[in-house]
Amino acid sequence: MDKPLFQRVALVGIGLIGSSLARVMRRDGLAGHIAVSARTQKTLDTVVRLGLADSVSLDAAEAVRDVDLVVICTPHSAYRTVVQTFAPALKQGAIVSDVGSVKKVVLDEIAPMLPAGVHLVPTHPIAGTEHSGPEAGFAELFENRWCVLTPAPGTDANAVARVRQLWQRAGMRVEIMEAERHDLVLAITSHLPHLISYTIVGTATDLEAWLKNEVIKFSAGGFRDFTRIAASDPTMWRDIFLVNKEAVLEVLGRFTEDLTALQRAIRRNEGDILFDAFTRTREIRRGVIDAQQHVAPKKPGENGK
Amino acid sequence: MDKPLFQRVALVGIGLIGSSLARVMRRDGLAGHIAVSARTQKTLDTVVRLGLADSVSLDAAEAVRDVDLVVICTPHSAYRTVVQTFAPALKQGAIVSDVGSVKKVVLDEIAPMLPAGVHLVPTHPIAGTEHSGPEAGFAELFENRWCVLTPAPGTDANAVARVRQLWQRAGMRVEIMEAERHDLVLAITSHLPHLISYTIVGTATDLEAWLKNEVIKFSAGGFRDFTRIAASDPTMWRDIFLVNKEAVLEVLGRFTEDLTALQRAIRRNEGDILFDAFTRTREIRRGVIDAQQHVAPKKPGENGK
Known part of the structure; x- marks a missing residue:
């Protein structure tokens, strides 16, 4: 050996x-x-x-x-x-x-x-x-x-x-x-996605009981993925947001501006703005697939069950 | 037959x-x-x-x-x-x-x-x-x-x-x-998650080139799942937001309020508020798993590649 x-x-x-x-x-x-x-x-x-x-x-x-x-x-x-x-x-x-x-x-x-x-x-x-x-x-x-x-x-x-x-x-x-650069990149790729997932699942948690039950039942349309991310360890994530506060608030600010712009387009029936926004995101997805970062790790023998 | x-x-x-x-x-x-x-x-x-x-x-x-x-x-x-x-x-x-x-x-x-x-x-x-x-x-x-x-x-x-x-x-x-009820439930479980995914991937698309490349490289921390959802058909999704406008704007309003509350807690270092928020979301995840809606469908023979 x-x-x-x-x-x-x-x-x-x-x-x-x-x-x-x-x-x-x-x-x-x-x-x-x-x-x-x-x-x-x-x-x-x-x-x-x-x-x-x-x-x-x-x-x-x-x-x-x-x-x-x-x-x-x-x-x-x-x-x-x-x-x-x-x-x-x-x-x-x-x-x-x-x-x-x-x-x-x-x-x-x-x-x-x-x-x-x-x-x-x-x-x-x-x-x-x-x-x-x-x-x-x-x-x-x-x-x-x-x-x-x-x-x-x-x-x-x-x-x-x-x-x-x-x-x-x-x-x-x-x-x-460089450490500061790492913290900014991770604020985008990991910390913001977790914050958003916790938020949307939290929003659902606050719904009236009948609606919450139906949300759980019909979660397969996208919500399911957020519930998985929002099942991560609360202590670890509380700590991450507190110690990477500046970078998280910075990228959260950008996200909120972009979300508000799409919200406005929906309210004003501006379909072209929506279509353009939904098309340009495909470039990043292709990049993720090319970089072979698109497959989630699985514990051997685990079947997602 | x-x-x-x-x-x-x-x-x-x-x-x-x-x-x-x-x-x-x-x-x-x-x-x-x-x-x-x-x-x-x-x-x-x-x-x-x-x-x-x-x-x-x-x-x-x-x-x-x-x-x-x-x-x-x-x-x-x-x-x-x-x-x-x-x-x-x-x-x-x-x-x-x-x-x-x-x-x-x-x-x-x-x-x-x-x-x-x-x-x-x-x-x-x-x-x-x-x-x-x-x-x-x-x-x-x-x-x-x-x-x-x-x-x-x-x-x-x-x-x-x-x-x-x-x-x-x-x-x-x-x-x-009832159709109206369906549209509200789906606004939460599917339409809002897609809007948010499109937004966060769009936010990343607008980053400076060096940062965008690193975001793609390090996408495994959560961002990856959003890129998958945001790879959905743009025409279909433009149409969904336009025809389910009222319900989407309603749940988006709730989501934004909740996100703002967490943002405020981060800025004020209120760790307890974050910890509580990240803990209560687990109830919904358990519901999703109990309802057996947590496994994504896969084309037979497809290995997520």
Whole structure:
């Protein structure tokens, strides 16, 4: 067997993404030892039952002792607390990474909390399903998806290369990007779609009971896809909107202007404006298909049921 | 072989829905003769090549001669023209139906154009994909989906029963509903989701080139689903928004209020409001799953590629 990519890895927090990463490391022997820390004993018990860890601990400081790599896999709101806990226990030369959906905040808030000689490589594997928790994970989740690294200029090149290798072994295409740019792109491709999905499903939730029942019954016409997106983890998404506030408000402003223009066209019976608007969107769809980003990941054996 | 459900059927217009219905009728021997009329010879050639018709004609009046059932399968904007053309050629006792997504307009505009002794049964099979045209159809499209009939009070019960049987044979669950109520429900479950999807993809289309390319590349985070919905047929959707204007503007108003409230919560860092909003949407998702409406239809052999 090859020498593992990392002797010891700690996952701090372990939900859909963390547990999928653990499965990849297990499958390919990428870590000599996987230490997992979580907030509750219940989660740790699940992790042990699933065979995802070599050691588990409620104490993040214990989990990170002697590791080459820590990956923070908690919602954003827990970052400061867990880093405060584990930072003093890190060894010289350790790499700290994460899997959160907003990146500038990691450089701004987490970098100053780390001891000298520790390398920070903020990471966003752009993959997911609407399911959460360690049992929802699967090793194939990352295949053919993009992973963005946003290290600060001057970050140790070897540390960046090793994190890149890890995600490549998970099947991802890895790209290095400036953190602020990442946050704007994701505000459009992910944060705004989630906000809109939560909104429209929320609007339906407020309907009179008879109407709500019929909406559920006849959801196949488009609404169904929104309910799936709006089934994502509430804590994670609350955090994303709070930490990527500026970019989200910016793209939301553009969206609302465009929606208002279409609303006006409907009210004024301006069919040509609608037709043009509905035709030009096809260019982007073709781009998504050409980029092979149009197929949703499925847990093996899962049939969408 | 059993006696077919209809001796002669005419399909006026033949896209995704019409061609899928033709395939069902062929498969199960539901029509003794299928006559198809379309606007272009090219479409008729495709229909002949696919073996979907026993006779084809550019003239809708010729197609409907002697038929027991006409199904209008064109976009809404063509209804008046095609009905004007074929109405005088209908035989006594013929049934006229359609497959459009808005129903009150059919009762209001089409009913007065039909000769006495002809039965109007407006129909909406709630099924579809983002693909259009006769080649996109497949017989399994309708399976386990809902089909809504909105006949006016007093419509011949036998005519309604036969249309119901047709769609049941296609695998659909059939429900009779008041047209206005149908239009409101569909405004929420289908028309608003499409309008929003067109809008967000349009917003992305207007971005600077570098940003647009990155949006396409990183579309897997939610945006992808919107691009699929926004790839639907522009003519059909322009027509839907124009004919279901009142209901769409009403639900769009509710949606915009709710979106504004979430925008305000983001700006004011009100995490609790966001968390509550993102939690209550789960009830609807559970309803959709319980109602078994959460799986998208796929053309057999198609792998989402």
